[in-house]
Amino acid sequence: MNPFSELGLADTFEVDVKALEKTHRDLSRALHPDRYVQAPAGERRVALERAVRVNEAFRAVKDPLSRAEALFALRGTPIGDGKEPKPDPDFLMDVLESREALSDAKGEKNAAAVAKLKAAAEANHERVLAALGAVFAKPEKPDESAVKLLGKLRFFRRFLEEVSDVEDDLDAT
Amino acid sequence: MLLEIFDPKAPPRAVGIDLGTTNSLVAYVREGVPTTIENCHMETLVPSVVHYDPRGHTVVGKDAVPLAHEHPRETIVSVKRFMGRGADDPETKRLGPYVFMPADPSGPNTVRFDVRGKPVTPVEVSAEILKSLRELAEDELRTVGGCVITVPAYFDDGQRQATKDAARLAGLDVLRLLNEPTAAALAYGLEKKQNGTFAVYDLGGGTFDVTILLLEDGVFQVKSTGGDSALGGDDMDRALFEHMLASAKKEASTLTPHEVRALLDAAKEVKHALTSADTVTKTLPLAGEPSVTVTRAELDTLVAPLLERTGQASRRAMKDAGIKPKDLDGVILVGGSTRVPAVRAYVAKLFEHEPLSDIDPDSVVALGAAVQADLLTNADREGEVLLLDVLPLSLGIEVGGGVVDKILARNTTIPTGARNTYTTQEDKQTGFLLHVVQGERELAADCRSLARFALKGIPPMPAGLARLEITFKVDADGLLSVHARETTTGIEQRVEVKPSYGLDDDTVERMLTEALDHGESDLLKRRILEGRVEAERVASATEKALANDGHLVSAEERALIESATRALREAAAGEDPQKIRARLDDLDRATKEFAGRRMNVAVARALAGQNVGNLEEGVKHAKGVENAHVERPID
Numbered sequence: 001m002n003p004f005s006e007l008g009l010a011d012t013f014e015v016d017v018k019a020l021e022k023t024h025r026d027l028s029r030a031l032h033p034d035r036y037v038q039a040p041a042g043e044r045r046v047a048l049e050r051a052v053r054v055n056e057a058f059r060a061v062k063d064p065l066s067r068a069e070a071l072f073a074l075r076g077t078p079i080g081d082g083k084e085p086k087p088d089p090d091f092l093m094d095v096l097e098s099r100e101a102l103s104d105a106k107g108e109k110n111a112a113a114v115a116k117l118k119a120a121a122e123a124n125h126e127r128v129l130a131a132l133g134a135v136f137a138k139p140e141k142p143d144e145s146a147v148k149l150l151g152k153l154r155f156f157r158r159f160l161e162e163v164s165d166v167e168d169d170l171d172a173t
Numbered sequence: 174m175l176l177e178i179f180d181p182k183a184p185p186r187a188v189g190i191d192l193g194t195t196n197s198l199v200a201y202v203r204e205g206v207p208t209t210i211e212n213c214h215m216e217t218l219v220p221s222v223v224h225y226d227p228r229g230h231t232v233v234g235k236d237a238v239p240l241a242h243e244h245p246r247e248t249i250v251s252v253k254r255f256m257g258r259g260a261d262d263p264e265t266k267r268l269g270p271y272v273f274m275p276a277d278p279s280g281p282n283t284v285r286f287d288v289r290g291k292p293v294t295p296v297e298v299s300a301e302i303l304k305s306l307r308e309l310a311e312d313e314l315r316t317v318g319g320c321v322i323t324v325p326a327y328f329d330d331g332q333r334q335a336t337k338d339a340a341r342l343a344g345l346d347v348l349r350l351l352n353e354p355t356a357a358a359l360a361y362g363l364e365k366k367q368n369g370t371f372a373v374y375d376l377g378g379g380t381f382d383v384t385i386l387l388l389e390d391g392v393f394q395v396k397s398t399g400g401d402s403a404l405g406g407d408d409m410d411r412a413l414f415e416h417m418l419a420s421a422k423k424e425a426s427t428l429t430p431h432e433v434r435a436l437l438d439a440a441k442e443v444k445h446a447l448t449s450a451d452t453v454t455k456t457l458p459l460a461g462e463p464s465v466t467v468t469r470a471e472l473d474t475l476v477a478p479l480l481e482r483t484g485q486a487s488r489r490a491m492k493d494a495g496i497k498p499k500d501l502d503g504v505i506l507v508g509g510s511t512r513v514p515a516v517r518a519y520v521a522k523l524f525e526h527e528p529l530s531d532i533d534p535d536s537v538v539a540l541g542a543a544v545q546a547d548l549l550t551n552a553d554r555e556g557e558v559l560l561l562d563v564l565p566l567s568l569g570i571e572v573g574g575g576v577v578d579k580i581l582a583r584n585t586t587i588p589t590g591a592r593n594t595y596t597t598q599e600d601k602q603t604g605f606l607l608h609v610v611q612g613e614r615e616l617a618a619d620c621r622s623l624a625r626f627a628l629k630g631i632p633p634m635p636a637g638l639a640r641l642e643i644t645f646k647v648d649a650d651g652l653l654s655v656h657a658r659e660t661t662t663g664i665e666q667r668v669e670v671k672p673s674y675g676l677d678d679d680t681v682e683r684m685l686t687e688a689l690d691h692g693e694s695d696l697l698k699r700r701i702l703e704g705r706v707e708a709e710r711v712a713s714a715t716e717k718a719l720a721n722d723g724h725l726v727s728a729e730e731r732a733l734i735e736s737a738t739r740a741l742r743e744a745a746a747g748e749d750p751q752k753i754r755a756r757l758d759d760l761d762r763a764t765k766e767f768a769g770r771r772m773n774v775a776v777a778r779a780l781a782g783q784n785v786g787n788l789e790e791g792v793k794h795a796k797g798v799e800n801a802h803v804e805r806p807i808d
Contacts, residue, residue, distance in 0.1 A: 008780040023780070025392045029559050030779040031772070033588060033649040037319075037348050037549040040711045042761040043718075043768035048588055050772055052646065055589040168492075 003057035003070050011074050013136040015061060024058045065153055068132050072150070076141045085144045087151045095155055102159070106166045114170065118163045125156040185318025185706055187348060187550040188310050189356070189542025192299060192322055192336065194253040194378035194405065195509065197221050198536060199306040200543035201314065202551075207360065207540040210313050218535060219309070223301045224248040225288045233305040242438075245270040245430045247288050251407060252302075254379045255295040256339075257331035258284045259622075264403060270430035283335075296339045303343035318706060319348040321546040323538050325380040326352040326565050327400040329611045329621050330653050337650070344699060348549050350650040353377075354384035355395060355560055356541030357507040359548075360532055364558040367391055370500055372491070374520050374528065375507035375538075376483065379405040383487045385494035394561045397493035397584050399486040404479065406444075406510035412475040413440040413467070417455070421463035432459055447472050448512050473515040480519045487523055493584055498525040506530045507537055561586050568645055568653060571608035571617035573598065580645050583613065587651055592644040594660075601633035605641050609655055628657045630664055697750070704753035708745035711757060712738050715764060718771060725770045730763075737763040 004011040007023050029035070031051040036044045060066045069079045087095075098117065105113035128149055135146040188201045188210075196218040200209040209217040216235070224237040225247050232240060241248040251269065258265050260276035265284050274285040274292045285292040303322075310317045322345075324336050333350055340347045354373035358364075363371060368388055375382040382400040386393055414437055418425060428436065435458040446453040447469045454466045491497065504526045510516060511534050520528050532540065548554050564585045569577040572595070581591045595605070605628045612620030631639055640660040647653050658665045715738050719731065726734065741756040 008776075022390075025390060025561075026779040027776065028392065028561055029556065030775040032559055032561070034349065034549055034559060035555070038552075038710055039714050040761055040764060040768070041757070042765045043714075043771070046765075046768045046772050048648065050776065051649075052588050052590045055586050056591065059585065059589070164492075 001053060001057065002074060003060035004074075006053055006057035007061060009061065011071060013064075013067065013071060013133045015067065017062065020058070020062060024054070027054045064129055064132070065150070065157065068136075068150060068153065071136050072142060072147065075136070077147060079147065079150065084151065085148055087148060091148075091152065091155075098159060102162060102166060106169065109170060111167075111170050114163060114166055118160065118167075121156050121159050121163065125153070125160065128153045128156060185316040186314045187319045187321070187546035188314070188317055189351075189539055189544070189546045190303065190306055190320050190322045190345075191353070191356075191536075191539035191542060192253065192302065192324075192339075193221055193538075194251050194380065194407070195221055196535060197302050197306055198539035199310045199320075200536070200539040201310070202543050202547035207543040207547075209536050209539055210309055212309055212312075219302065219305060220250075221252060221302050222248060222250045223252065223298045225291075225293065227289065229289075229291070231301050233301050242431065242434055245434045246272055249286060249288075249293070249295075249298045251379055252295050252298040254403065254407075255284055255286075256299065257329065257333070257335040258295070260284050270433060296335050296342060299336070299339035300342035303340055303345060307343055307345055316706075317345070319346040319546070319550065321349050321351050321356075321542045321549065322347055323351050323353045323356045323542045325375070325377070325400065325402060326354055326382045326384050326395070326398040327380065327402045328651075329402075329566050330568075330623050330651070331611075331621065332402070333651050337652070346703070347650075348546060350652075351542055351545050351560075352382075352384065352395070352398070352562055352565075353507065353538045354382055354398070354505075355386065355393065355562060356538045356545065357505050358386055358393065358541065359544040359558075359560075360537045360541035361505055361529060363388060363503070363505075364391060364393060366502075369502035370396075370494075370496060371503045371505060372487070372501055372524055372526075373505045373507060374483070374487065374511065374524075375400075376510040376516060377405050377508035378510065379403070379407050381405055381483050381486065383483065383490045385490050385496060387494075391557070392559045392561060394586070395563045395584075396496075397490045398563060398565055399490040399493070401482060401486060404482055406441075406508070406513075408479055409444055409472075409476050409510065409513070410437055410440045412479070413444055413472065416471065416475055417443070417457060417465050417467065420465040420467075421457055421459065423459060423463070428459070435459075443467050444472065444513065448514060469514070472513075476513065476515050480516065484519070484523055498523070501526055504528040505537075507534055509535050562649070562651070563587060564589070564647055564651060566611045566621075567613055568609070568611050568623075568647070569617075569620070570595070570643060571610060575617050577610055577612075577615060577617050577620060580643070581647065585647075587647050588649045590644060590646045592642055595641045595643065596637050597631075597634065597639040597641075598636055600636050602636065602639070603631050603633055604629040605631070605657070605659075607643065607655075607657060609653070611653075623653065624655070626655075626657075628659060628664065631659050631662060634661075700750035701748055701753075704750045704757075705745045708741050708753050708757060711760060712741050712745075715760065718764075718767070722767075722771050722774065725774065726767050730767065734760070734763050734767065 002011070007027070031047050031054060033044065033048050033051060036047045060070050072079050098121070102117055105117060132149050135142050135149070186201055188199050191198045198209050198217050198219065200207055211217050219234040220238050222234065222237040222241060224232040224240040224244065226232065237248055241250055255265060259282045262284060265273065272287040274287045276282065283294055285294050307317060320340065322336060322340055324333055336350060337347050354375050357373050357375065358371060363369065366388065367390065371386045373384045373386065380400065380402050381404040382398065384398045385396045387396050417440060418436065439455055439458055443453050443455050447467065451469050452466060454464060456462050456464045501524055504520060504524045506520065506528045511530070517528065548557060564581055564583055564587050567579045567583045568581040569579040572578045578593065580593050581589065606625065607628065608617060608625050609623045610617045610620035611623050614620050628641065642658045642660050644656040645653060715734065719734065723731065737760040741760050744752045744756040
């Protein structure tokens with residue numbers, strides 16, 4: 001399934017989220033099973049299948065990570081099956097250091113240090129998104145270094161989630 | 174009104190049902206106004222209590238309540254708390270004075286009450302309550318044409334399936350399972366505002382739900398839901414029960430089941446009295462008739478830990494929805510337990526908004542279900558408002574080391590699907606054992622087990638070569654079906670995820686026959702009636718489709734569809750439900766391609782509307798204009 005064409009969109013990395021949400025609402029209004037409660041069984045089935053696909057496509061396009069994965073697949077570089085290249089050693093070092101710094105800040109209940117780590121991770125997250133945007137702006141098949149960006153994106157997201165959990169812990173105490 | 178009630182051709186009306194832990198209600202939309210249906214004593218609440226007498230007959234509702242005192246083991250109260258629970262669930266032991274049948278290893282893994290030596294399932298108990306609601310509705314409406322039944326948003330697949338099974342057993346056609354908080358929002362008519370963000374705080378007898386709803390352009394979307402399916406007013410009663418017991422210097426272990434029930438009721442009465450009074454003195458129904466005094470401040474202290482649990486779930490729901498209290502446009506209270514002043518004060522502080530509570534919190538959910546039933550079946554209201562609901566709990570597969578691989582995350586908009594591929598761990602492995610679970614915990618053992626099944630007959634291959642594709646599908650009621658396929662050989666297996674807790678069609682049919690007084694002849698009459706209702710519905714829907722989208726069919730196709738419609742109407746005039754069913758299937762086949770084309774047109778129309786919107790945006794964003802002109806054929 002091409003999630004972009006399912007929603008009538010061009011396959012670009014840049015997505016206007018507000019417009020995307022509106023497309024999803026409009027398609028839901030046309031296809032949601034609630035609209036077919038009185039319809040014959042066959043029509044109900046067709047509508048349900050379409051509604052399922054629209055919701056899957058919406059989820060895939062809305063999230064930058066799955067959107068990037070879908071674009072890699074569409075550009076001839078499918079992701080998954082453990083075929084992704086190993087991350088660079090430098091990046092792995094950064095990962096270990098950030099994790100340690102966050103764990104220290106949590107132990108010391110140092111909200112300022114947590115905020116600093118969060119700002120840095122957010123900036124890195126934005127940089128990775130911009131780099132992915134540049135990759136998909138070109139029509140050619142992405143190379144291996146582009147796929148490594150996915151690993152980075154996953155890390156910064158997970159890290160930001162951990163930061164948010166630490167923030168909650170600090171707020172609660 | 175009288176004319177309508179006695180009109181023998183009165184069209185079947187869809188109703189909304191709140192199948193509650195403590196009380197149940199049925200409502201419908203009368204002349205545009207959602208209204209609860211009363212019995213001959215002007216009562217709308219049917220206590221969710223079912224008593225089984227020595228002859229195996231049932232007493233349901235108000236008349237069963239006093240019997241709970243004399244026959245605590247033969248009278249099931251708060252059955253909702255047992256819905257969808259397994260026989261091995263430790264929680265069931267905690268939930269009352271009941272005796273349970275030992276687990277049946279050959280049958281479905283469902284908890285069964287031992288009532289006078291006979292097994293009774295929670296589904297059967299709930300079906301009794303639903304039957305009495307159906308009769309109440311039939312007295313008012315003659316024919317009930319389908320129902321919307323509400324469930325706590327937090328209900329998992331097993332609990333939802335059990336609810337639907339109970340309705341089928343009660344002879345009700347379920348149009349939709351609706352989450353209680355969403356129902357409450359409909360009852361308040363929030364959809365008329367077109368836009369806004371709302372929180373629904375629902376503290377019932379046995380469950381707590383919190384839901385964040387976003388309303389945009391007449392589409393209600395559940396942004397997040399959270400809660401606890403084992404937290405409610407009953408827990409307040411239990412806390413008060415223990416407090417009163419301690420004040421009277423008594424031990425719980427010395428009480429008879431009868432005394433436990435009586436003291437729990439006394440606790441409930443004290444709680445209710447403290448809604449308006451600051452101090453209540455109560456003589457306890459125990460030996461020596463000790464008297465205890467409870468102040469509202471004491472009650473507040475007792476319920477504080479329970480409220481804190483609701484606060485945690487609420488904060489998490491707001492976080493999941495990406496909002497802060499100041500982003501809310503309103504807060505709605507649902508559930509009888511929100512009458513407790515401490516609850517209202519806590520909610521106001523938590524959400525930084527005075528909660529709305531002008532609709533009776535006991536009826537608000539049923540009224541909302543009635544609105545949804547009307548929206549689903551009333552052609553005049555087509556397109557008025559749409560509810561987009563979400564999956565309440567993540568769904569996954571157990572993989573190596575007992576870890577859960579999440580396939581669908583909670584709060585995903587439904588209906589939806591997802592797939593994942595796995596491979597073999599060992600050389601020459603010829604089968605996969607699949608364990609489907611639901612929940613947020615990392616280990617499968619900590620999640621709710623939904624189903625186990627095996628995919629067999631895979632030819633021996635080296636480890637890692639086989640490709641097992643698992644597809645999850647969740648329908649608009651939140652119910653899951655799983656499909657497994659080995660892609661290198663094409664061996665397939667499809668399972669409805671109900672074997673653990675649900676009932677298969679044959680079981681329902683058998684139970685329905687047994688339940689009706691005249692067995693098969695009653696069932697036949699019911700089948701004919703149901704067949705006729707559906708035949709008329711499908712025939713008129715088909716005619717309407719031909720009238721609106723006739724240009725999508727060729728002359729031959731039209732002739733085929735028209736003759737299939739005629740044949741269906743003829744069958745419906747007869748007495749053979751199987752014949753009606755066969756003609757329905759014929760018409761279904763005849764309209765299959767037409768339906769597909771109509772769907773494509775509906776999609777194109779929806780996207781065309783979108784592109785006009787993009788064009789306007791495009792004035793500001795050049796990229797928007799580019800997108801607006803990309804017209805892609807959808808299949």
